[in-house]
Each structure stands twice: as C-alpha cells, then as structure tokens.
Amino acid sequence: GESVGLHLPTLSVQEGDNSIINCAYSNSASDYFIWYKQESGKGPQFIIDIRSNMDKRQGQRVTVLLNKTVKHLSLQIAATQPGDSAVYFCAVFSNDYKLSFGAGTTVTVRA
Amino acid sequence: DTEVTQTPKHLVMGMTNKKSLKCEQHMGHRAMYWYKQKAKKPPELMFVYSYEKLSINESVPSRFSPECPNSSLLNLHLHALQPEDSALYLCASSQEPAYSYNSPLHFGNGTRLTVT
Numbered sequence: 001g002e003s004v005g006l007h008l009p010t011l012s013v014q015e016g017d018n019s020i021i022n023c024a025y026s027n028s029a030s031d032y033f034i035w036y037k038q039e040s041g042k043g044p045q046f047i048i049d050i051r052s053n054m055d056k057r058q059g060q061r062v063t064v065l066l067n068k069t070v071k072h073l074s075l076q077i078a079a080t081q082p083g084d085s086a087v088y089f090c091a092v093f094s095n096d097y098k099l100s101f102g103a104g105t106t107v108t109v110r111a
Numbered sequence: 112d113t114e115v116t117q118t119p120k121h122l123v124m125g126m127t128n129k130k131s132l133k134c135e136q137h138m139g140h141r142a143m144y145w146y147k148q149k150a151k152k153p154p155e156l157m158f159v160y161s162y163e164k165l166s167i168n169e170s171v172p173s174r175f176s177p178e179c180p181n182s183s184l185l186n187l188h189l190h191a192l193q194p195e196d197s198a199l200y201l202c203a204s205s206q207e208p209a210y211s212y213n214s215p216l217h218f219g220n221g222t223r224l225t226v227t
Binding site: 032034036041042043044045046049051089093098099100101102103104 | 115117151152153154155156159167201203209210213215216217218219220221
C-alpha cells in the first residue's frame with residue numbers, strides 16, 4: 001500500500017506572497033504524483049502532475065518539485081491570490097493502480 | 112465547470128430508502144471511480160470500473176452497489192444505509208490504465224448524501 005502525509009494541515013498566506021505545500025510518501029516504488037485543489041462545495045480539481053523521471057514541473061503559477069531520495073513532494077504557488085484559498089491534496093499512484101490521497105492542507109489567503 | 116457530471120447534487124434519504132447516484136462523462140475515458148469523502152478528510156476509494164467491468168472493490172459494504180451501464184455512465188445504488196454513510200460521494204474518470212498513461216483522475220462535484 002501507500003501512505004501519504006502532509007507536513008502542515010493549515011497554511012495562512014498573505015496575498016501576493018508565494019505558498020509552499022509539502023507532502024511525504026512512503027513507497028519508494030511510487031512514480032506518478034498529482035496535486036489537486038478542492039474548493040468548498042466542489043470536487044477535487046487537477047492542478048499539476050509529475051512522473052518520477054522528472055524532479056520539477058511548472059504550470060501556470062504553480063511548480064511541483066519531487067525529491068525521490070527523501071520521498072518528498074512540494075507544490076509552490078506563485079503570487080498567491082484569494083482564489084487560491086482551498087484545500088490542497090497530494091495524491092500518489094501505487095503500483096496497483098490505486099490513487100491514494102494525503103490528508104490535505106487548507107490554504108487561507110489573507111488580503 | 113467539471114467534465115464529470117453528478118446527479119443529484121444533494122440527497123437526503125431514510126435508512127429504509129433505496130436511491131441511486133448517477134455520474135456521466137463524455138471524455139472517452141474507460142476507467143470510472145467512486146470515492147467517498149467525509150468532512151475534512153481526503154477522498155477514499157470505493158470502486159473502480161475498467162472497460163465497464165468492476166476491477167476494484169475496496170471492501171465496501173453490500174448496501175452500496177455500483178453499476179456501469181456503458182462507458183459514459185456510472186451509477187451507485189444505495190439501500191439500507193446508516194447515518195454514518197452520510198458523506199460526499201465523488202465520481203471520477205480517467206484514461207485506462209491511468210497509471211501508465213499519466214492520466215490524472217477527473218472528478219465531478221459530488222453528491223452530498225445525508226442519511227436520516
């Protein structure tokens with residue numbers, strides 16, 4: 001199986017600052033990772049993914065970093081905006097095709 | 112808006128009722144999933160359908176009965192539920208197999224179920 005953990009359950013960020021959300025996983029064989037954003041009353045929304053043959057991938061205002069040595073994943077959000085307030089989940093595919101979610105980090109953006 | 116549509120958005124049912132949750136996607140995905148999410152918790156996998164066949168059942172009680180009538184539709188039939196089954200039920204779809212195709216799951220907005 002796969003155990004996925006987040007380092008902080010909550011994160012408060014000033015609008016315009018950068019946000020960093022961290023995640024740890026347990027299975028060294030895991031090689032496909034996904035970040036989701038879930039706003040209140042909605043389902044998880046895909047943000048960005050990364051495969052283990054990469055250590056960094058960038059999207060629009062978001063960057064995912066993967067450190068396979070320490071089994072650590074992070075999501076960086078540049079210039080955080082009020083619309084970024086949500087719960088962020090990291091998710092990991094294990095070898096048996098199941099997607100396991102971390103506990104989630106609630107990001108609150110202060111005006 | 113999500114490309115995975117779930118109905119109804121909200122459902123209140125008694126413990127003796129029978130109801131169904133419905134999910135539809137038109138992305139040509141051949142894998143479909145049911146997840147359960149309790150408040151302030153991550154989604155938990157219940158069932159996976161691959162090419163319209165049930166491929167994973169995460170030891171879900173038989174009072175939950177999934178059905179995949181065709182590649183675009185996924186149902187979850189509910190019968191004799193308990194109050195602790197109250198939760199957000201999420202449907203998702205992906206290319207199949209998601210892992211090999213680097214295909215993230217696409218989620219609907221869920222059905223908020225309350226069992227009284």
